[in-house]
Amino acid sequence: MGGTFDPIHHGHLVAASEVQSVFGLDEVIFVPTGRPWQKSDRRISDPEHRYLMTVVATAANPVFTVSRVDVDRPGATYTIDTLRDLSQLHPDADLFFITGADALQSILTWKDTQEIFELAHFVGVTRPEHELETDGLPADRVTLIEVPAMAISSTDLRSRVAGGAPVWYLVPDGVVQYINKYALYTGGDGVDREH
Ligand code: ATP
Numbered sequence: 205m206g207g208t209f210d211p212i213h214h215g216h217l218v219a220a221s222e223v224q225s226v227f228g229l230d231e232v233i234f235v236p237t238g239r240p241w242q243k244s245d246r247r248i249s250d251p252e253h254r255y256l257m258t259v260v261a262t263a264a265n266p267v268f269t270v271s272r273v274d275v276d277r278p279g280a281t282y283t284i285d286t287l288r289d290l291s292q293l294h295p296d297a298d299l300f301f302i303t304g305a306d307a308l309q310s311i312l313t314w315k316d317t318q319e320i321f322e323l324a325h326f327v328g329v330t331r332p333e334h335e336l337e338t339d340g341l342p343a344d345r346v347t348l349i350e351v352p353a354m355a356i357s358s359t360d361l362r363s364r365v366a367g368g369a370p371v372w373y374l375v376p377d378g379v380v381q382y383i384n385k386y387a388l389y390t391g392g393d394g395v396d397r398e399h
């Protein structure tokens with residue numbers, strides 16, 4: 205499951221858990237992006253903060269792990285590179301790429317779409333406000349799954365923190381504490397201003 209995870213929240217975790225259960229996946233690997241090319245217009249937190257929040261959020265689940273492939277690769281993050289790296293690290297695995305329905309809709313604008321579908325089966329999870337839409341996507345390589353509605357987004361969480369509103373129960377407790385400890389999303393130290 206790829207994402208910016210700035211911060212990771214219960215929407216991500218519920219989606220991953222649901223897809224893991226529906227497909228009987230052995231493991232869900234969370235892959236925080238390095239520098240997402242689609243989000244180059246906004247400041248995102250330091251990759252190490254996003255990586256560590258993802259580790260904190262997933263630590264208790266034995267089938268959830270976190271990969272540094274995108275965080276450690278220089279330059280912009282493209283899903284094709286993520287899939288190439290993961291298939292090299294797990295040569296015998298059947299890869300499923302879990303993504304939000306919103307991201308799936310823009311998939312045809314991604315780099316190397318053809319090879320992307322050869323490397324993984326795509327699972328699009330619906331968010332509350334998104335319609336299921338698969339026009340133009342290869343039906344045999346894409347499955348859409350409805351997850352219990354969770355109107356949580358990282359964008360909303362960042363503005364909540366900035367405005368002093370609570371984020372308890374929207375993200376795991378350890379992530380609330382991590383955000384407070386490093387003063388993320390307050391205009392403080394968490395932001396990587398080079399991006
Ligand atoms: P932002 O608001 O900054 O875009 P986000 O909440 O969408 O953040 P991302 O890190 O961009 O979080 O999300 C990673 C993946 O998880 C994306 O494919 C996204 O569509 C999906 N996702 C995000 N929030 C939810 C949710 N509440 N339910 C299901 N999927 C979600």
Ligand code: MG
């Ligand atoms: Mg998003």
